[in-house]
Amino acid sequence: MRRDPVAADTFGSVRRHLTPAAALTGKVIGQGAVEESAAGCRVRTSDGRSLLDFGSYGVALLGHRNPAVLAAVIRQLDQQPVSTRTLANPVTAAAATRLGTYLGAGLTRVYLGANGSDAVEAALKLARLATGRPTVLAVRGGYHGKTLGALSATSTPLFREGLHALLGHVEHLDVADTAALRVRLRAEDVAAVIFEPVQGEGGVVPLDRDVLAEWCDAAHDAGAFAISDEIQCGLRRCLAPSVAVADELPVDAVLFGKGLGGGVVPVSAVVCTDDLYRPLLADPYKHTATFSAYPLGCAALVAALDEVERLAGHAGDLAERLAGHLADLRGRHPDAVSQVRGRGLLWAIEFATPHLGGEVLVNLAQEGLLVSPCLGRPECLRLMPPLVAGLDDIDTAHHLISAALDRAVRDVEN
Numbered sequence: 232m233r234r235d236p237v238a239a240d241t242f243g244s245v246r247r248h249l250t251p252a253a254a255l256t257g258k259v260i261g262q263g264a265v266e267e268s269a270a271g272c273r274v275r276t277s278d279g280r281s282l283l284d285f286g287s288y289g290v291a292l293l294g295h296r297n298p299a300v301l302a303a304v305i306r307q308l309d310q311q312p313v314s315t316r317t318l319a320n321p322v323t324a325a326a327a328t329r330l331g332t333y334l335g336a337g338l339t340r341v342y343l344g345a346n347g348s349d350a351v352e353a354a355l356k357l358a359r360l361a362t363g364r365p366t367v368l369a370v371r372g373g374y375h376g377k378t379l380g381a382l383s384a385t386s387t388p389l390f391r392e393g394l395h396a397l398l399g400h401v402e403h404l405d406v407a408d409t410a411a412l413r414v415r416l417r418a419e420d421v422a423a424v425i426f427e428p429v430q431g432e433g434g435v436v437p438l439d440r441d442v443l444a445e446w447c448d449a450a451h452d453a454g455a456f457a458i459s460d461e462i463q464c465g466l467r468r469c470l471a472p473s474v475a476v477a478d479e480l481p482v483d484a485v486l487f488g489k490g491l492g493g494g495v496v497p498v499s500a501v502v503c504t505d506d507l508y509r510p511l512l513a514d515p516y517k518h519t520a521t522f523s524a525y526p527l528g529c530a531a532l533v534a535a536l537d538e539v540e541r542l543a544g545h546a547g548d549l550a551e552r553l554a555g556h557l558a559d560l561r562g563r564h565p566d567a568v569s570q571v572r573g574r575g576l577l578w579a580i581e582f583a584t585p586h587l588g589g590e591v592l593v594n595l596a597q598e599g600l601l602v603s604p605c606l607g608r609p610e611c612l613r614l615m616p617p618l619v620a621g622l623d624d625i626d627t628a629h630h631l632i633s634a635a636l637d638r639a640v641r642d643v644e645n
Contacts, residue, residue, distance in 0.1 A: 465486075497528065600627075
């Protein structure tokens with residue numbers, strides 16, 4: 232095998248200065264190579280291979296190096312990448328206007344952060360401040376981030392182990408047990424309920440619309456807010472700008488992240504009502520961050536939303552083709568594939584065992600397809616094709632998944 236000096240140096244540095252586990256994982260998935268460049272749906276590795284990217288944890292919603300977003304960022308980089316934080320700037324104003332008019336439903340106020348956890352932290356803090364109450368109710372199986380406040384709302388034991396006690400007064404309930412929800416809300420100490428309408432890290436589980444409507448109504452009846460975390464499933468990933476708004480759920484906030492920066496720079500947002508935003512209306516310095524609403528990210532945000540809407544009409548065709556292929560896969564491998572489920576361009580394949588899922592993950596990278604594992608549910612693999620994909624890319628992914636699964640089943644049986 233030809234020596235790859237770029238990969239060797241990379242793995243050595245990762246092992247010494249990051250973690251040996253990250254080096255090993257990258258080496259196994261990349262077959263000894265590292266990612267070197269990317270464009271559109273494709274990632275090129277240091278050994279010259281081209282991999283179809285249906286993973287990247289949802290960041291590459293518009294593919295890699297989307298030309299429109301890249302051009303906007305380059306222009307802003309040449310003009311003013313960061314803000315003084317004391318003067319107003321038109322780029323931030325444009326981003327706030329774009330988001331504040333994007334959803335309707337009274338969701339007109341905007342807080343801008345740098346990642347998904349930022350948005351969750353801000354939303355929970357606003358809810359507590361606005362209500363004067365301490366408690367947050369979250370859905371079991373949900374994932375909201377790994378900073379301490381966001382992690383308190385995340386229910387996966389894998390991420391919480393060794394960190395108790397986390398932020399106090401956060402409780403997790405079975406989403407279907409609305410009777411228990413209403414009983415808990417009677418204590419009148421709940422500031423907000425938070426949920427993902429489609430749970431991503433939890434195995435891509437679409438939650439029942441009517442059940443979520445009851446969560447929202449019960450929260451409002453008790454004087455609490457309803458927060459929809461769409462950091463992974465929003466921005467037309469599941470075909471609508473917001474799943475909650477499309478499903479006519481009376482939410483007080485929608486949280487965005489991942490693809491909001493167009494896959495070029497990190498950006499996140501809380502888009503909410505005046506009532507939830509009230510603490511910041513009273514004191515704009517109640518919650519701040521140095522890189523909140525930085526001009527470079529805001530320029531990317533505006534360009535990304537324009538691109539998302541330009542490509543929106545194409546998403547339904549991609550989603551229909553993907554759903555059909557996955558149903559076919561499940562039908563041909565009923566013993567190996569327990570379930571396929573999803574919505575729009577966010578799907579999971581659940582395998583019979585975590586071991587089989589791991590085999591398929593490695594085989595897929597070798598075949599030429601990148602997907603995202605569910606760390607808390609290792610039997611599940613996530614498929615997140617970008618909006619810039621073509622129907623031929625969906626067909627190629629189906630072919631590669633079939634080949635990877637066939638090989639994994641043979642290896643496990645032997």
